[in-house]
Amino acid sequence: MAEMNMLHAINDALSIAMQADKNMVVFGEDVGHFGGVFRATSGLQEKFGRDRCFNTPLTEQGIAGFANGLASNGMTAVAEIQFADYIFPAFDQIVNESAKFRYRSGNQFDVGGLTFRTPYGGGIAGGHYHSQSPEAYFTQTPGLKVIIPRNPEQAKGLLLAAIRDPNPIIFFEPKRLYRASVGEVPAGDYEIEIGKAEVVKSGTDITLLGWGAQMEILEKAAVMAEKEGISSEIIDLRTLSPWDIETVAASVKKTGRLLINHEAPLTGGFAGEIAATIQQECFLSLESPISRVCGLDTPYPLIHEKEYMPDELKTFEAIKASVNY
Amino acid sequence: MSNATLTNETVHRVSFLDKASLHIPILKILQADGTTYENAVMPVIDKALAERIHDTCVFTRVLDERMLSAQRQGRISFYMTCTGEEASIIGSTAALDDGDVILAQYREHASLRYRGFTTEQFMNQMFSNEKDLGKGRQMPIHYGSKELNYQTISSPLATQIPQATGVAHAFKLQGKRNVAICYFGEGAASEGDFHAGLNMAAVLKSPTIFFCRNNGYAISTPTEEQFAGNGIASRGVGYGMHTIRVDGNDMLAVLAATQQARAHALEHNAPVLIEAMTYRLGAHSSSDDPSGYRSKEEEAKWEQHDPVKRFKLWMINKDWLNEKDDASAYEKYREEVLNAVKVAEKVPLPHIDLLITDVLDKPTPALEKQLADLKQHIKKYPKSYPKSAGRI
Ligand SMILES: Cc1ncc(C[n+]2csc(CCOP(=O)(O)OP(=O)(O)O)c2C)c(N)n1
Numbered sequence: 001m002a003e004m005n006m007l008h009a010i011n012d013a014l015s016i017a018m019q020a021d022k023n024m025v026v027f028g029e030d031v032g033h034f035g036g037v038f039r040a041t042s043g044l045q046e047k048f049g050r051d052r053c054f055n056t057p058l059t060e061q062g063i064a065g066f067a068n069g070l071a072s073n074g075m076t077a078v079a080e081i082q083f084a085d086y087i088f089p090a091f092d093q094i095v096n097e098s099a100k101f102r103y104r105s106g107n108q109f110d111v112g113g114l115t116f117r118t119p120y121g122g123g124i125a126g127g128h129y130h131s132q133s134p135e136a137y138f139t140q141t142p143g144l145k146v147i148i149p150r151n152p153e154q155a156k157g158l159l160l161a162a163i164r165d166p167n168p169i170i171f172f173e174p175k176r177l178y179r180a181s182v183g184e185v186p187a188g189d190y191e192i193e194i195g196k197a198e199v200v201k202s203g204t205d206i207t208l209l210g211w212g213a214q215m216e217i218l219e220k221a222a223v224m225a226e227k228e229g230i231s232s233e234i235i236d237l238r239t240l241s242p243w244d245i246e247t248v249a250a251s252v253k254k255t256g257r258l259l260i261n262h263e264a265p266l267t268g269g270f271a272g273e274i275a276a277t278i279q280q281e282c283f284l285s286l287e288s289p290i291s292r293v294c295g296l297d298t299p300y301p302l303i304h305e306k307e308y309m310p311d312e313l314k315t316f317e318a319i320k321a322s323v324n325y
Numbered sequence: 326m327s328n329a330t331l332t333n334e335t336v337h338r339v340s341f342l343d344k345a346s347l348h349i350p351i352l353k354i355l356q357a358d359g360t361t362y363e364n365a366v367m368p369v370i371d372k373a374l375a376e377r378i379h380d381t382c383v384f385t386r387v388l389d390e391r392m393l394s395a396q397r398q399g400r401i402s403f404y405m406t407c408t409g410e411e412a413s414i415i416g417s418t419a420a421l422d423d424g425d426v427i428l429a430q431y432r433e434h435a436s437l438r439y440r441g442f443t444t445e446q447f448m449n450q451m452f453s454n455e456k457d458l459g460k461g462r463q464m465p466i467h468y469g470s471k472e473l474n475y476q477t478i479s480s481p482l483a484t485q486i487p488q489a490t491g492v493a494h495a496f497k498l499q500g501k502r503n504v505a506i507c508y509f510g511e512g513a514a515s516e517g518d519f520h521a522g523l524n525m526a527a528v529l530k531s532p533t534i535f536f537c538r539n540n541g542y543a544i545s546t547p548t549e550e551q552f553a554g555n556g557i558a559s560r561g562v563g564y565g566m567h568t569i570r571v572d573g574n575d576m577l578a579v580l581a582a583t584q585q586a587r588a589h590a591l592e593h594n595a596p597v598l599i600e601a602m603t604y605r606l607g608a609h610s611s612s613d614d615p616s617g618y619r620s621k622e623e624e625a626k627w628e629q630h631d632p633v634k635r636f637k638l639w640m641i642n643k644d645w646l647n648e649k650d651d652a653s654a655y656e657k658y659r660e661e662v663l664n665a666v667k668v669a670e671k672v673p674l675p676h677i678d679l680l681i682t683d684v685l686d687k688p689t690p691a692l693e694k695q696l697a698d699l700k701q702h703i704k705k706y707p708k709s710y711p712k713s714a715g716r717i
Contacts, residue, residue: 034544034545034546034618037544037612037613057551057552058482058515058543059515059516085480086481086482089516089517125402125464126464127464127467128462128463266695267691296692296695296699297689297695301680302453302461303453303462303712304461304675306712307680307699307713313702313706313709314702317702317705
């Protein structure tokens with residue numbers, strides 16, 4: 001075990017995977033010698049050569065299409081999109097191509113070796129072009145897996161699993177935590193199962209569900225609630241698509257209450273999907289309406305970022321409202 | 326059906342074209358010492374225009390220097406300079422009519438200044454205060470001014486390129502004698518939007534000026550890793566438009582090229598591509614450290630080609646400026662910018678009600694409710710929301 005921040009953990013995962021798989025390449029804007037604008041790919045070019053870690057021209061559409069081509073021809077491709085806000089030029093290649101390669105060809109072709117890594121989320125005074133959480137656009141697309149880790153140890157294990165999963169994956173990295181989240185990370189090669197949520201803390205009165213950077217918020221809100229005598233069970237969904245209905249439903253059947261928190265706008269956000277499913281699965285166990293604490297239905301603001309954020313205070317208030325319903 | 330190609334020569338053995346097949350000369354008018362090349366054909370320029378250009382150069386240098394240090398002091402969160410590229414930006418803007426619409430990438434604040442954006446307006450944007458025309462919604466340097474025909478900056482690169490084609494086309498359909506100019510870096514020219522925008526302009530005949538600042542780097546990526554062809558100019562030719570490559574550190578060359586590009590665009594309803602060869606002297610942005618990807622020697626070499634200095638020397642040679650007045654212009658702006666920082670810092674932030682406006686023309690009922698709930702919440706925890714709590 002070693003202490004590292006999330007960027008180091010990601011870098012470590014990439015390095016281990018490249019070592020083990022000679023067919024793996026890492027690429028994107030500025031990822032070569034410079035190591036990416038956040039330095040997630042630092043040192044990889046020095047270690048593995050320019051053929052295996054390289055800069056691309058500045059074109060997300062090109063990066064995604066190129067990645068599809070590589071992966072369809074037997075390579076393990078790990079592409080970086082510099083900010084999740086800039087994934088949209090690649091949207092067609094991801095949503096219509098990556099996601100449908102296997103299906104449309106009757107499983108003759110697939111791009112299973114493809115992983116897109118991209119920093120997402122706010123809390124960094126980045127305004128609406130450096131703060132978006134676009135996960136729901138992708139969870140609505142059959143054929144993709146969507147993963148979001150909450151800390152360095154999770155990031156390493158989930159990324160290693162993602163790179164080796166035989167399906168195209170979008171791996172959203174909470175940039176707010178890149179340097180801020182530091183923790184013990186196992187040294188060697190390990191994987192965390194995709195599609196499995198984790199009960200991070202058990203409790204009896206309400207289930208708090210989130211992913212990525214918002215897990216911190218849930219933990220803070222749970223501490224506040226604890227002081228009021230409310231016991232929260234906290235679940236990290238980790239994989240949004242396909243998501244672990246079983247673990248969430250079992251928890252809600254136990255606690256009778258569910259609160260979902262995400263940074264993306266409320267309307268059309270992934271919390272809506274979860275709420276609908278859990279309402280179906282757990283109708284008779286629910287003691288209050290499922291609560292959503294999410295971003296507002298506005299673009300991500302700059303000056304009123306704090307107000308926009310589904311923070312611990314808003315979460316705490318929603319916990320109380322749910323328990324006192 | 327005709328196939329509109331220009332091939333008229335036939336050959337009977339395989340022979341490929343390559344990037345060297347295309348000879349692209351570079352326009353240079355002004356030399357490093359401020360004299361002009363023999364036989365150089367001058368742009369249309371008089372003393373008043375030269376003074377306006379010089380004034381914009383001085384202001385921009387001062388703004389870049391001061392705001393970068395303000396960023397280092399933590400007074401603003403982010404900044405981007407255009408140091409070294411002033412001739413490309415100001416020289417091209419100076420060739421336009423004030424009614425021509427500018428669609429910039431982000432490094433072209435000098436154009437906005439040339440059009441008359443005030444020091445106070447710059448500060449209001451960078452400090453995201455309640456006087457910011459953009460209502461505090463975007464990071465520093467994302468300026469925009471409807472009054473000055475300068476569309477608000479959007480961060481996603483190259484999106485402005487096909488938009489410029491559309492803006493110019495609107496002018497054409499409306500019968501107005503104006504063009505759209507759009508700026509972009511050689512990095513952004515790799516985006517799909519670049520190709521879409523140029524092709525549409527050429528085919529639909531939109532009077533657009535595509536202005537590429539080829540400044541050597543896109544963040545850390547040097548041009549060799551950005552394109553393998555003959556720069557960006559070769560693509561203009563490929564799309565079938567008038568194209569020129571100019572020395573981007575030469576104010577007079579940029580001015581001359583853009584003046585003629587504009588005339589051509591209006592006369593023929595046709596787009597023009599200008600590729601300005603220049604160098605990004607500073608870091609990519611205040612978040613970047615170029616020492617990780619380029620050498621001090623390289624930077625020092627380019628400092629010899631300082632476009633502001635070159636233009637100053639030209640003006641001095643013409644007796645339109647002297648060293649003393651030049652120095653006092655810097656002094657004047659240093660003070661002006663410093664004072665403006667102090668004022669803008671104290672202006673209140675935009676009101677919380679603006680959080681939900683302009684999403685659509687009117688806030689939806691759902692948004693109204695979200696705001697009302699938020700205000701209730703802030704009233705309960707005023708200390709946690711210091712930017713808005715005092716004014717609910
Ligand atoms: C679609 C998109 N992808 C990535 C980015 C991140 N980014 C911002 S500036 C930049 C480099 C741009 O280089 P260039 O166009 O050459 O302009 P320069 O900064 O050199 O003036 C990148 C990659 C972005 N803003 N938009």
